[in-house]
Amino acid sequence: MSKSDDLARIIIGCKNGDSECFSQLVDVYAGRCYGYFYRLTGNKEISDDLLSELFVKMVEKIGSQKGGSFEGWLFKTASNIFYDYLRDKQRQKKLFEIKGNQSELKSTKTERLEDEKIDKLQVQLKKLDMDTKELIMLRFYSGLSFKEMADMRSEPIGTTLSKLHRGLKKLRELMEQ
Amino acid sequence: MSNQNEENLKDLFEKFLDPGDAEKAAEDIYKAEQYLRENPAPGPADTLIAGIKAGVSQAVLHRRKVNLYRKLAYQMVAAAAAIIVLVSVTARLTEKNTPEKLITASTSSKMIWNDTDLTTLTTEIEQAEDDMLALHTDQNGNGHKDTELTELEINITEIKNNFWKG
DSSP: OOHHHHHHHHHHHHHTTOHHHHHHHHHHHHHHHHHHHHHHHOOHHHHHHHHHHHHHHHHHHGGGOOSSOHHHHHHHHHHHHHHHHHHHHHHHHHHHHHHTOOHHHHHHHHHHHHHHTSOHHHHHHTTSOHHHHHHHHHHHHHOOOHHHHHHHTTSOHHHHHHHHHHHHHHHHHHHHO | OTTTTOOOHHHHHHTTSOHHHHHHHHHHHHHHHHHHHHSOOOOOOHHHHHHHHHHHHHHHHHHHHHHHHHHHHHHHHHHHHHHHHHHHHHHHHHHHHHHHHHHHHHHHHHTTSOHHHHHHHHHHHHHHHHHHHHHHHTTTTOTTHHHHHHHHHHHHHHHHHHHHHO
16 A cells, blocks of 8 residues: 555544544654744744644644645644744734833743754744745645645745745855855 | 655746756755755654644544534434424414314304204294284284283294394
């Protein structure tokens, strides 16, 4: 049985509410999805939370996955979760600014710097804008085609191609400095 | 991890750029992604995976329960709808039957006068006619004419009352 047949069987099992199939899906995708979240947030704890949220959401929404690429659907969900997290963080930041409570923000920054020391790539990724960074990570971890990515982002394929090329070129320059 | 979708980047870029630039752009992407391959992100901890699997199992159970309740709710709604339809159809049929019942009632009021009653009434009327005839016959020789006439009138009134009483 081929890999895609196996995956198809697992997905059908998940849609039928089979816990074992969900466990298999976690084994298959946890690493890639964790990498996606980690490279975007640069924080292990946040990545842990986002990964857990992704799989719980997957159980809730698996019925809405009708045909098409499963990776496309999964990473679209992951992307939505990430942007929800960003919006929530932005709201909290505004709230702290209003209250004048900066101590919480400082501790978050310290956590981030600790993580950033782990590898040079993470430091350089921080220098890219969020949209470009998300596109690079989507391409790298989801393995989707440019056509699928363009569809997911509701933009022409030329735009996706151009944004990714510009972003990766910049990242390469930063890494070679 | 890139190129697993086996896209030919050079061909793709050639749709938008001239062949020389397309080749360079494809190379830029490949070399930059090489940094991502050489610096893999840390993987999720085993405890996290175990926790996620436990959470997923719970979520599956919860989903099953929700689906069961939803199914029950749909069945109850269907049953309620069937009852409503049944009641409304019955009510409609009852409405249709009501005038017939009224007709039956009025018919039965006519039927209060059965054959025995009619015979009695006919006998009483004949009796009254005989009395009237006897009065006419005794008109010149009988002094009790007035009294008998009054009795006859009382009889007629009684017959009339009995008639309306049914």
